[in-house]
Amino acid sequence: MTVIVDYGVGNLFSLRSSLRFIGEEAAVSREPEELRAADRIILPGVGAFEDAARKLRELELDKIIIELSGEGRPLLGICLGMQLLFERSFEFGVWEGLGLLPGEVRPIEPVIPPDFKVPHIGWNALRFSEAGRESGLLKYTKEGEYVYFVHSYAAMGCEESLLADTEYGGFLTAAVGRENVFGTQFHPEKSGEAGLRILKGFCEL
């Protein structure tokens, strides 16, 4: 059973539907006991970093996520949920993340050419790192496959956990993973068949 963390951020309907579509039992919950009973956990999220980090803390879900990931429970952060895995974000201020992966979240604008639009919206191709080629998360994914992105900030300084990046005038972090902690900047639940295969990879971890 995969439990999607419900902390009042984002559209969880599609995520739950996509997991059920690939035959994975999925629940949406913020109950500590349900999270502890999960085989694996997905941390979703859209919107602003500060707001999301605050909600996680208010519900004391940050502690449970840190505890379970420390015990080796597979964890996947999606979009803003991935950004929350890092040490901090510079989105309208400086905000602490969960600190499960080394690196920080910064605006993409300074690292892409001025004529490129922000946010980075649309389908873009994955380029694997060496670790990405070996990763269970991407075991059903081919390099060059397209996935759907919507973001203005990206994880930087996270080379040691980088699994894949994508080219948008410069290279932006697309997927990360270290031991049992994983994240995708793109939305696998909105990336068609390619995205479903990434979720399948995660559900087999």
Next chain:
Amino acid sequence: MITKRIIPCLDVRDGRVVKGVNFENLSDVSSPVELGSFYSESGADELVFYDITASSEGRRLFSDVLKMVAQRIFIPLTVGGAINSVDDFDRVLKCGADKVSVNSGAIADRSLIYEAAKRYGSQCVVLSADVKRVDGRFIVFAKGGRVNTGLDALEWIKKGVVDGAGEIVLNSIDTDGVKRGFDLEMLGAVCEVVKVPVIASGGAGCAEDFIDLFRTVPGVDAGLAASIFHFGQLSIGELKRQLLKAGIAVRV
């Protein structure tokens, strides 16, 4: 490299797709779920569903249909039509929409874009504008293109982006339904004034029209069309093959 998006648009009334569609292998051509799945499998990059229902009973059917679509189709879904309040955003987002497109509702309530973007984020708010030339100026029309609002389109769209719209759908009334190509001049003018993604709508008659669009106005991010796909004149797969051949990056 980011790809140009191809987006079919489906009009839904009382839970059924309007406009006859004649595809082989589709048992129910007016089922939004079946047609949506068909397009998704053919390579559509997103789907737009417009609710053109007038009754509240039809509105309920639309919500049910949307849920069924979102349970089976895993590409971005945009919903438009009858979006007049933040509650309307809430209603369709809960049914699985990823983005919500506002048009006349944003003209009637000038704070709608700002309020919706504040609550759901800009990535969720699409400003759709029906625009027509009047005395050499681009003017916004409301109510499906029937009412001249007198609003200058470029100013209106700029304001929409400042208020928080994350994407623009520009539908040219002048080229819509004529099938002689997109309104490149109008699209170019809009791309000059905003930095968010611009989706071209109105006028697609053949694959060359999409090639012209992306070549002539590189700032355009996506092409939206309805009847050219519905009537089987052009399949999305074939269109994407031709775009690739012309050197335009698309997802295949």
